Amino acid sequence: MATKSIEKLTDYFYRFPGIGKKSAxxxxxxxxxxxxxxxxEFVKAVYEVKNNTEKCTVCxxxxxxxxxxxxSNESRDSSVICVVEDNKDIIALEKSKSYNGKYHVLNGKIAPLSxxxxxxxxxxxxxxxxxxEEIDEIILALNPDLEGETTAMYLMKLLKPFGVKISKIASGIPMGGNIEFSDIATINRALNDRQEQ
Amino acid sequence: MATKSIEKLTDYFYRFPGIGKKSAxxxxxxxxxxxxxxxxEFVKAVYEVKNNTEKCTVCxxxxxxxxxxxxSNESRDSSVICVVEDNKDIIALEKSKSYNGKYHVLNGKIAPLSxxxxxxxxxxxxxxxxxxEEIDEIILALNPDLEGETTAMYLMKLLKPFGVKISKIASGIPMGGNIEFSDIATINRALNDRQEQ
Structure with a gap:
């Protein structure tokens, strides 16, 4: 029996994603x-996130x-746009340091049932x-699931008339992963998308 | 690359117990x-915890x-005191609904190295x-580890002169646990503290 105020705050934390009863x-x-x-200071940081964050009017x-x-970074290649579902995908792609173009955030993927x-x-x-803009290539970096694939197909149809090169990020066995424990869909994709060496 | 304010708040959450980089x-x-x-409302709850919580002057x-x-609950048995290390132990013991006496919180256990x-x-x-007070029994509910046992021994020495009954909660294979996967110390304890039926 914790105090009422501790229980109340616990309830708040419990509503946060990935936080169970004990963690809360x-x-x-x-x-x-x-x-x-x-x-x-913590509370200040909480409010700053809410007050200082807006969406880029371009991407x-x-x-x-x-x-x-x-x-606004002029050293980045503005002829390539990488289309992602979510801001967090940009964070992950940026961490990989393997892309130097621009982005476009869809804010979700097509999911009619939802x-x-x-x-x-x-x-x-x-x-x-x-x-x-003068765009040479659109890279579709959507998650390889049903909705992601649907969204990619939909976008490809819309983008084709612009005569721009469209590519999709590769999908297959993850690096360090192994075939034995990969699911059927992944193995399937890895085989179909095999590349001649 | 999240925004600066998101990264700052992430750092704060990362300092919280049990929160890794991704959860943060x-x-x-x-x-x-x-x-x-x-x-x-969340921030209000945070401040309420800090402002409304104090330590009971008795226990x-x-x-x-x-x-x-x-x-202050008069329906509880005031002749028994259960000694615990931490407030959270009270929460756990209360949940079990198997104790109706009073408590005493030590706020830690003897650990000279720390x-x-x-x-x-x-x-x-x-x-x-x-x-x-008129106390009949002191139940030592300390965690069965080195410091907990040391603290229990220390308290027993101090309490003996008062002529009060002193007991220690049982330690052994946990309910639903199994012997095969229990550690040596637990099996040892379970055997030594075996009870005639």
Whole structure:
């Protein structure tokens, strides 16, 4: 029986993603043990995230200004746009340090059963960009699942008339993974997309 | 590359117990997706934990008043004190619904190597209680590890002169656990503390 205020905060943490009952309780007790000024700083950081973050007006990426760091970076190749579902995908791709072009964030993927129809996604601004900017290639970096593939197909249809090169990131056995424990769909894809050496 | 404010908040969450890099990032993004009023309520709960929680002046348990709910509950047996290391142990014991006496929180266990000597623990007030109140039994509910056992032995020595009954919670193979996968120390304890049926 913790105090009411600890239980209340535990409930809040429990609503956070990936936080179970026990973790939530541990976090609430951690807050209790923090110094008052540490809590103040933490709360300040919470509000800053909410207040300072907006969406880049060009690509839809999270940004602290109207145009994000990537879109405004002139040393990046502006002839290539990598289309992703989510901001977090940009973070992962940037970490890999294997891409130096621009991005476009769809904010989801087509999933009619969940009510996400193409008009709910950030697709129109992508077409506007392709029409207005000098784009050589569009890389579709959508997750290789049913909705991701559907979205990729849909985009390919829309983009074809622009005469731009369209590519899709490779899918197959992950590096360091092994064939024995890969699922059938992955093995299937790995075989179909095999590349001549 | 998330925005600076998201990275800052991620760093804060990363300092929380049991939160890894990825969870911390997920939590920061969750804050970003929360409505402003939800954030306000969450922050309020954070401050309430800090401002409303104090230590019970009798037993050391966390409380929202100077005497905790358990100490002030007259339907509980005040002739038995269960000594625990930490407030969280009380929560666990209360959940089991198998104890109806009072508690005493030591706020740790003797661990000289970490600088926790007996004088740093909430031991003196326990002796005062045993001397002043009518206590029939002290149950030592310390964790069955080296420091817990040391602390139990130390307390037994101190409490013996009061002529009060002293007991220790049982230790052995956990319910639903199995002997095959239990560690040597646990099997040892289970055998030594076997009870005639």
């Amino acid at each position: 309780s541990r976090l609430a007790f951690h807050i209790l043990e923090m110094e008052k000024n540490e809590i103040d 839809g990426n999270l940004s602290e200004s109207s145009v994000c760091d990537i879109c 009510g996400i129809t193409p008009d709910k996604l950030n697709i129109k601004p992508l077409l506007t960009r392709v029409a207005a | 990032s997920r939590l920061a993004f969750h804050i970003l997706e929360m409505e402003k009023n939800e954030i306000d 050391g348990n966390l409380s929202e008043s100077s005497v905790c709910d358990i100490c 600088g926790i000597t007996p004088d740093k623990l909430n031991i003196k007030p326990l002796l005062t209680r045993v001397a002043a």
